[in-house]
Amino acid sequence: MRGLLSVTLLLLLLLTLSCEASRRNKNHKAGKHDKTRPTSDCPPAETQYGKCVPEHGDCGDGLRDAACREQSDKIHCRIPCNWxxxxxxxxxxxxxxxxxxxxxxxxxxxxxxxxxxxxxxxxxxxxxxxxxxxxxxxxxxxxxxx
Known part of the structure; x- marks a missing residue:
């Protein structure tokens, strides 16, 4: 009887974990970029930014170059469509x-x-x-x- 109870609790735990994992996957927005900027040891005053280049068309979400010392990376930006x-x-x-x-x-x-x-x-x-x-x-x- 104890064996049946422990197997039932184990299955209940696995079911709970799988439901939580699927809930996390549903909240993930497919096709969207992570817009957080990677941590950098460069202060913003020393960083040189390029022009914002839209991903599609001539406005909307895009990317710009950010260079500091020898580091260079792309950061997200946005060009309003009426600007x-x-x-x-x-x-x-x-x-x-x-x-x-x-x-x-x-x-x-x-x-x-x-x-x-x-x-x-x-x-x-x-x-x-x-x-x-x-x-x-x-x-x-x-x-x-x-």
Missing amino acids: KKDISDCKYKFAPWGSCGADTNTKSRSGTLKRALFNAECEASVTVSKPCVPKVKKTRGEKKTN
Whole structure:
């Protein structure tokens, strides 16, 4: 009887361990990268960063080179899909959009440098422009069209 009890407890223990292992595997996200940076003895001030290169297309998750002394490794980065590619590592404080130019049909605004990310070389001020889109005023009771 004691033998049957110990075999039952052993099987129960094995069943519990296998359930825990399968639960851990379910929580693992397939195809996702581990975004933790490996520990390094280099201080961030000495590390030189390259440009962020997206894995697919021209925006989204990507990789950038990080080099310090003789060490070089790739770290994860992200380029927002609605951001300008040439100033992606520089953060600017922008003024409000200007009025629409009648001859070019574009409006522009200027920005001054707020912060440079990853030791990037940034211009002190930039000007960005975008096409003008006329605002359509809706009357009361008008339904949205899809």
